[in-house]
Amino acid sequence: MLAYLRSSITLFTQPLRLVRSFTLDTLRADFLAGLTVGLVLLPQSLAFAILGGLPPIVGLYSALTATIAGALWGSSSHLNSGPTNTAAIITLSVLAPVTTIGSNEFVTTASLIAVMAGIIRLIMGVARLGILVNFVSDAVAVGFTAGAGILILSNQIGPLLRIDLPPGTGLLTTITETANHLDAIHWPSLAVGMATIALIVLAPRLTRKIPAVLISIVVVSPVVWLLDLKAQGVRVMGPVPPGLPPLANLPIFDLDLIAHLLNGALALAIIGLVEAVAIARAIAGYTGQRIDSNQEFVGQGLANIVSGIFSGMPCSGSFNRSALAYQAGGKTAFTAVVSGITVLLATTVLGPLLAEVPRAALASALAVTA
Secondary structure (H helix, E strand, O other): OHHHHHHHHHOOOHHHHHHHOOOHHHHHHHHHHHHHHHHHHHHHHHHHHHHOOOOHHHHHHHHHHHHHHHHHHOOOOOOEEEOOHHHHHHHHHHHOOOOOOOOHHHHHHHHHHHHHHHHHHHHHHHOOHHHHHHHOOHHHHHHHHHHHHHHHHHHOHHHHHOOOOOOOOOHHHHHHHHHHOHHHOOHHHHHHHHHHHHHHHHHHHHOOOOOHHHHHHHHHHHHHHHOOHHHHOOOEOOOOOOOOOOOOOOOOOOHHHHHHHHHHHHHHHHHHHHHHHHHHHHHHHHHOOOOOHHHHHHHHHHHHHHHHHOOOOOOEEEHHHHHHHHHOOOOOOHHHHHHHHHHHHHHHOOHHHHOOOEHHHHHHHHHHHO
C-alpha cells in the first residue's frame, strides 16, 4: 500500500523531472519550435471553440491553460494538448440537448464537463489503468496516424484556396465541394500558400537551426503586408481577443445537471485518452521515447480540470500541433509550454503582429506537416 502511494505521488512530480532534463540546446530548440506551434494553436483554439458552439475566447482560455498543464504533467515530449476538433464536436453533441447553444449556461456547462472529464481521466491515471491502451494494436496506431494525416491535409484545402467549407467537413465532402467551386479559388491566397510551402522545403538547405515553418511565416507575413494583399482578399488571422482566463462560475452543486452530464463526461474522457495516447505513441515511433500511459492520463486529466476551472472547454491531444512540434525540432515538453505562452503574449504584446499572419500560410504549414 505504501509503495502504491509513493508511486501515485510521483505521477504529480513530473514537472520536476522535466526541469531536470533541460539543457541550453534543448531550451533553444523548444523555444523556436514552441513559437511555431503557438502560431498554429492560436487560430485553431478560436476555430474549435466556434465548432463546439462556444465563444472564440473560450478556446483561447483553453489554449492558455490546458496546453501548459498537459505538457508539465504529461509523459510525451511532443504531445500538444488543448482544443481539438474531436473534443469540440463531442462537447457540442453532449451539451446541445441539455442547454441552449450560445447561452451563458452553455458556456459554464462546457467548463463543468471539462472538469468532470478531467477528474475521470485523473482517477484512471492514479488507478494505473493506463495499461488498457496496451490493447490498442500497432496497426490501429498506424491507421490512426495515416487517417489523421489525410484529415489534416483535407482540412487545409479550404483556407489554402480560400473556399468556404462548413466546419468539420469530411474528406469526401471537402473533395466534392472543392471540385464544384474551382471557379471560386482565390489565386492570391493560393500563391501565398505555395510560397510558404516552397520556403519550408528550401529553408533547411540554408539553415537547420531555425524551424523552416517559422522562417516561412516570418518571411511571408511581411510580404503580404507590404503588398497589401489583404486588399485583394487574402485573409489574415485578424485581431486577437485580449485578457487572461477568469475563474468559471461552475454549477458544482447542481446534482441533476451533473447526473445528466456524467455519460457525456465519460465519453469525452475515454475518447480523449485514446486519442492523446495514440498520438503520443505515433510520434514516439519516430523519436524512440517511452510513453508512460498512466502519466499521460494524469496530464490529460489535469489539463481538462485546469481548463474548466479557468472558463475553458474540454480538451485533448492535437495530432497536427504535436506533429508540428516534432517536425519543428522540439526536444521536450517545454515546446508545448512555450506554445501556450506564445498565445498569452499574442493576447497582450504580439497581437498586432500576429494579426497579420496569413491564414493560407498556416494552412500550408499544416499541409506539409500532414
